[in-house]
Amino acid sequence: MRLTFALVGAIALTGVTTAASARDYLSIAGSSTVLPFATIVAEQLGNNPSFKTPVVESGGSSVGKKGVCEGIGTEFIDIGNASSRMKTGELEYCAGNGVDLTEIKVGYDGIVVASSKAAAPLNISKADLGMALTAKVSVCSSGAQNYNCTQMIDNPFMKWSDINPSYPDVEIRVYGPPTTSGTRGSFVEMVNEKGYCKKDELMKTALAAAGEKAKACRAMRQDGAFIEAGEQDNLIVQKLQEDPNAFGIFGFSYLDQNSDTLQGAIIDGGAPTFEAIAEGSYSVSRALYFYVKHAHMGVVPGMEEYMAEWVKHWGDDGVLSDAGMIPMPMAERDQYLAAMKDLPKLTADMLK
Amino acid sequence: MTDRQDMTTPGAKSDGMMSPDVAARRVAASIGGRRQRERRFKSYGLIAIGIALAFLVILFASIFSKGIPGFFQHYVTLEVTLDRAKLDPAGDLSLQSLYDGDARGAIRAALYEATGASGRSGRKAAGKIISQGAEQRLRKAVIDDPSILGTTQSMVFAVDDDVDSFLRGFISRDTPEADRRINDKMIGYIDQLVADNRIEYAFSDYLIFGSASRNAEMAGIFGAFVGSMLTLSVCLVLAFPLGVATAVYLEEFAPKNRLTEIIEININNLAAVPSVVFGILGLAIFIGIFGMPRSIPLIGGVVLALMTLPTIIISSRAAIRAVPPSIRDAALGVGASRMQTMLHHVVPLAMPGMLTGTIIGMAQALGETAPLLMIGMVAFIVDVPGSVTDPGTVLPVQIFMWADFAERMFVQKTSAAIIVLLAFLISMNAAAIFIRKKLERRW
Numbered sequence: 001m002r003l004t005f006a007l008v009g010a011i012a013l014t015g016v017t018t019a020a021s022a023r024d025y026l027s028i029a030g031s032s033t034v035l036p037f038a039t040i041v042a043e044q045l046g047n048n049p050s051f052k053t054p055v056v057e058s059g060g061s062s063v064g065k066k067g068v069c070e071g072i073g074t075e076f077i078d079i080g081n082a083s084s085r086m087k088t089g090e091l092e093y094c095a096g097n098g099v100d101l102t103e104i105k106v107g108y109d110g111i112v113v114a115s116s117k118a119a120a121p122l123n124i125s126k127a128d129l130g131m132a133l134t135a136k137v138s139v140c141s142s143g144a145q146n147y148n149c150t151q152m153i154d155n156p157f158m159k160w161s162d163i164n165p166s167y168p169d170v171e172i173r174v175y176g177p178p179t180t181s182g183t184r185g186s187f188v189e190m191v192n193e194k195g196y197c198k199k200d201e202l203m204k205t206a207l208a209a210a211g212e213k214a215k216a217c218r219a220m221r222q223d224g225a226f227i228e229a230g231e232q233d234n235l236i237v238q239k240l241q242e243d244p245n246a247f248g249i250f251g252f253s254y255l256d257q258n259s260d261t262l263q264g265a266i267i268d269g270g271a272p273t274f275e276a277i278a279e280g281s282y283s284v285s286r287a288l289y290f291y292v293k294h295a296h297m298g299v300v301p302g303m304e305e306y307m308a309e310w311v312k313h314w315g316d317d318g319v320l321s322d323a324g325m326i327p328m329p330m331a332e333r334d335q336y337l338a339a340m341k342d343l344p345k346l347t348a349d350m351l352k
Numbered sequence: 353m354t355d356r357q358d359m360t361t362p363g364a365k366s367d368g369m370m371s372p373d374v375a376a377r378r379v380a381a382s383i384g385g386r387r388q389r390e391r392r393f394k395s396y397g398l399i400a401i402g403i404a405l406a407f408l409v410i411l412f413a414s415i416f417s418k419g420i421p422g423f424f425q426h427y428v429t430l431e432v433t434l435d436r437a438k439l440d441p442a443g444d445l446s447l448q449s450l451y452d453g454d455a456r457g458a459i460r461a462a463l464y465e466a467t468g469a470s471g472r473s474g475r476k477a478a479g480k481i482i483s484q485g486a487e488q489r490l491r492k493a494v495i496d497d498p499s500i501l502g503t504t505q506s507m508v509f510a511v512d513d514d515v516d517s518f519l520r521g522f523i524s525r526d527t528p529e530a531d532r533r534i535n536d537k538m539i540g541y542i543d544q545l546v547a548d549n550r551i552e553y554a555f556s557d558y559l560i561f562g563s564a565s566r567n568a569e570m571a572g573i574f575g576a577f578v579g580s581m582l583t584l585s586v587c588l589v590l591a592f593p594l595g596v597a598t599a600v601y602l603e604e605f606a607p608k609n610r611l612t613e614i615i616e617i618n619i620n621n622l623a624a625v626p627s628v629v630f631g632i633l634g635l636a637i638f639i640g641i642f643g644m645p646r647s648i649p650l651i652g653g654v655v656l657a658l659m660t661l662p663t664i665i666i667s668s669r670a671a672i673r674a675v676p677p678s679i680r681d682a683a684l685g686v687g688a689s690r691m692q693t694m695l696h697h698v699v700p701l702a703m704p705g706m707l708t709g710t711i712i713g714m715a716q717a718l719g720e721t722a723p724l725l726m727i728g729m730v731a732f733i734v735d736v737p738g739s740v741t742d743p744g745t746v747l748p749v750q751i752f753m754w755a756d757f758a759e760r761m762f763v764q765k766t767s768a769a770i771i772v773l774l775a776f777l778i779s780m781n782a783a784a785i786f787i788r789k790k791l792e793r794r795w
Contacts, residue, residue: 023645025735025743029728036757039732040566046734047488049447053734055647055743058753075643232756234763257758260527317476319484323566324758 023074026054026302030064030081031182032231033109033251034288037325038081044319045309051302056081061182065291068101069094072295078303080291083109083182088348100294102343103350104336106310108326110252110277110285111187112264113174118244120168122265126283128163129267130196131155132172133226135219137196138206152206155221175229175236176220176249186286187249188218237262252277252285253324277326285326294343307340415767415774422768425556425569425761426511426519428482428545430462432490436501439490445498447491455487459509466550467541477537481545483510485558485570510558511551513568513761515542519551522760559768564734564750568761571754573769575736579649579729579744580718586653586740587660587717592710594657595664596699599706602665603672604694623662630659631726639727646728647743655723660713667709671702704791711784715777721748747773 026045028038039056046053059067061082068080069090086103094101113129115122124132131137132155140149142156142163160167177184197203197217207214220226229236229248236248241261252272255264264272270282277285297303313320316327328336344350370378439458442449460479463469469478486509494501510516514533517523523532525539534542545551562572598619606612634655638644644651675698683693724730730749737744745753751773754766 027646027728027743029731032756035732036566042732043566043734047451049451055728055731055733057647057728057731073643075639075645077646233758234755251758254758257533257760259531259533260523 023300025052026079026300026306027057027077028054028079028081028290029057029059029067029077030290031061031083031288032058033061033083033182034064034081034106034290036253036323037106037288037320038290040319040323041306041309041313044313045302045306048305051305054302054306060180061185065090066093068291068293069097069099071097072099072293074300076293078293078296078300079306082289082291083286084186085287085289086291086346086351088351091346091348091351094346098295101291101346102294102339103346104290104292104307104310104339105328105332106288106290106325106336107314107320107328108277108285108287109324110272110282110326111183111190111249112252112255112272112284113247113249113267114240114255114262114264114272115247116240116244117261117263119170119263121263122160122168122247123269124160124167124265124267126191126195126268127199128167128196129265130192130217131200132157132160132163133174133220134192134196134217135221136216138200138202140202149202150206150209152203152210152212155223155225157225170245172225173227173243173245174225174247174249175227175239177231177233177236178228181231183249183251184220187284188220190284190286192217192220251324252326256324274321274326278329288325291346292343294345297343304340311337311340415770418764419767419769419771421520422764422766422771423556423559424553425558426516427508427552427554428466428511429506429508429550429552430459430466430482431504432458432462432507433504434458434490434494434501439494439501445495447495450491450494455490459486459490462507466548467544469541474537477535478541480538481511481515481541483512483569484567485510485562485565508552510569513759516569517760518542519546519553556768559765563736564732564745564753566732566757568757568759568765571762571765573747573750573772575733576745576747576750576769577772578736579652579733580746582649582737582740582744583652583656583729583746584714584718586650587656588710588714590654590657591660591664591713595661595710595713596668596706598661598665599668599672600694600699603669604690604698619662619665623666626722627659627720628722628725630655631723633658634723635726645741645743647731647733647745648741649729649737649744649746650740651727652724652729652744652746653740655727656717656720659720659723660710660717663713663716664706664710667712668702668706671705671709672698674705675701701793704787704793707791708784708788711780711787715780715784718746718777718780719748719773721746721752724749747776 026042028042035056035058042054042056045051057063057077061084064080064082065086066080067077070076086101091101113122113124131139135155136152137155137157138149138152139147139156141147145156147153147156157163157172159169159171161169176187179185193214197207197214203217207216229239233250233254236250237254237258240246240248247265252274255262255272256274266272268283270276272282272284276282292303292307311333312318314325314327314333315321318327321327327333435458436443439453439455440449441453459482460475463478463482464475467478467481469475489509490507493505493507511519514523515538518534518539519542523534529536542551558570558572560572561574562570563575565571602612602616634651638651638654639646679697679701680693683697684690688696721730724746729745730752731743731745732753733743733745735742747769751766751769754762754769
């Protein structure tokens with residue numbers, strides 16, 4: 001028993017002493033979309049014997065943005081990853097905690113709607129894709145059925161061909177990530193809200209009549225046409241390989257890794273290829289960011305070197321592009337390379 | 353219905369007792385039905401067991417069919433010229449000097465030699481064949497034996513994960529070139545390496561001795577394994593003595609009043625609390641109030657200890673209760689104090705039961721990820737933790753992270769890691785059964 005008390009005491013003591021001493025490795029957390037790329041960079045930094053490998057946690061973009069703003073001190077993370085840009089509200093939270101940040105964009109990620117190669121390819125407009133997946137839509141007719149098109153109704157489309165006869169005559173069945181995912185958030189914003197609800201005239205009037213904003217369109221169908229398949233994108237990939245009539249929504253890197261069995265739907269005339277996403281002709285894509293905490297620069301070793309490691313690998317032939325990240329154009333790369341040196345403080349004006 | 357009629361027949365005695373032949377008839381008439389009901393009841397049980405077994409078989413079949421290949425991977429043998437000036441520019445054989453040296457160039461040169469690759473596109477294709485971990489391996493070889501500098505050595509390196517998948521036949525040659533991650537040039541070089549007998553399919557040392565990596569071919573469970581062991585030892589050191597002390601006090605010394613009743617009820621309730629709640633507690637207290645760093649096995653162990661405490665307390669109390677009162681009475685009767693009775697007689701006799709409970713609690717803790725999520729142990733951590741205050745992760749977290757990476761080789765690595773984790777769980781449970789069978793006294 002005496003030994004036990006000694007052990008418990010020793011553990012408590014180590015805990016206290018560790019808390020007092022500085023951390024000698026970077027602590028990073030955030031978006032699960034940025035994670036595969038951040039871990040590559042972290043590992044490369046860890047190869048350098050002068051630095052410990054940074055610890056990269058997942059958790060989602062909100063964890064990255066909120067976590068980095070929580071406070072100053074080694075118990076808080078140094079860098080937050082995000083696949084969506086910081087909002088002014090989130091920046092206010094930062095300012096409230098006295099945290100100054102610099103925003104670094106590292107590249108782009110495409111969101112694809114993929115299906116098995118065994119299926120006929122889908123060539124669809126963003127508006128129609130949104131119409132197929134939004135929970136409440138406004139349509140005048142679908143097949144033989146007629147509807148009151150001045151108000152929103154539960155999505156009536158059962159088959160892709162109901163929307164436009166040129167689309168395949170198969171049931172709408174799309175697997176996608178849950179609401180906690182940044183991929184889902186970006187998709188519904190770009191496709192459902194901006195692609196469909198803000199473009200479609202019927203929908204605009206119906207929304208106005210119901211007194212709702214276009215944000216209401218971010219709700220996906222719940223009648224079985226859209227199926228939440230969990231955070232594991234590999235699971236969706238497997239489902240698509242088994243079921244040629246199904247589609248799946250996930251990040252470009254999963255399509256890239258499975259390009260021999262899967263194909264991406266052509267959206268608004270753009271095929272989801274590396275080049276098309278890079279030059280912007282494939283429109284369903286978002287930028288990837290990380291946020292650096294100024295107060296930790298020079299306190300936690302390796303911050304500058306970690307950023308420098310991104311620069312080494314974010315090019316066209318780098319390991320990051322090999323893993324599926326879409327590089328930025330040269331001008332943007334120069335811009336953010338300069339930002340790494342000057343560390344401009346992120347202000348609300350910059351986010352507008 | 354017939355039974356009831358029998359009772360009212362004139363043959364039945366007036367005091368309500370049946371005559372023996374009536375009773376016998378009733379039994380005979382109902383026996384078929386009762387046996388059938390029994391058979392049906394048994395078959396429900398058998399079906400339940402059958403379904404459970406079928407799932408188990410499917411689980412094991414799928415894990416083993418995917419996981420066994422995960423224990424192996426492809427390696428390529430190259431003759432590398434180890435130029436001293438290029439590999440060790442500072443000349444002091446330090447890690448930094450070797451890192452600054454051109455290990456990559458030396459390996460690439462050997463690779464170009466072996467494949468005959470020339471031209472920019474050819475060299476780029478050839479370069480993709482070999483793992484990025486090759487440089488580390490070369491540096492390690494130089495550190496282990498500096499005398500190889502200045503010679504040409506035959507060295508074995510892992511191939512890239514895409515090449516490995518191709519060699520396993522997961523990537524078909526018939527797929528159009530644009531759709532596969534291995535282009536025609538690379539296939540040509542790989543074929544040549546195969547023809548020269550340079551490629552071998554061997555046991556994956558990376559899986560066992562490697563740490564977390566984003567290069568699927570280099571990824572291993574060692575770091576996570578060490579993290580698991582550190583976390584579990586903290587958990588054991590805290591939970592076992594606390595659990596046993598609580599059980600002994602509650603069972604032998606505590607007065608039976610309202611307060612101890614509330615404590616007992618709460619311990620039982622604690623056993624049913626979802627494990628993620630303990631993680632939130634750990635986050636709030638250890639990281640929030642004490643300001644300890646995230647991702648360290650020390651906090652992980654404390655959180656898991658809180659989680660396993662109820663299991664240990666409940667099983668320890670059961671074990672103490674199972675010690676017959678006669679033993680206590682005998683000890684007290686010869687003049688032992690209550691503490692002596694406890695420490696010399698009851699606790700040693702109850703120890704096997706306590707240990708069984710503890711091992712099962714530990715096995716539970718080994719498989720947990722949810723409470724660790726909150727305290728930052730669900731993370732990509734490459735460096736192997738050297739102490740309980742270095743950042744570390746645990747085996748189930750490693751499996752969870754691998755399952756989510758896009759690279760295909762991680763599928764096999766994931767299943768292989770699951771096999772390792774299962775092996776540990778099974779051996780821990782086997783130890784619990786062994787202790788119970790061998791040491792437990794029956795009265």
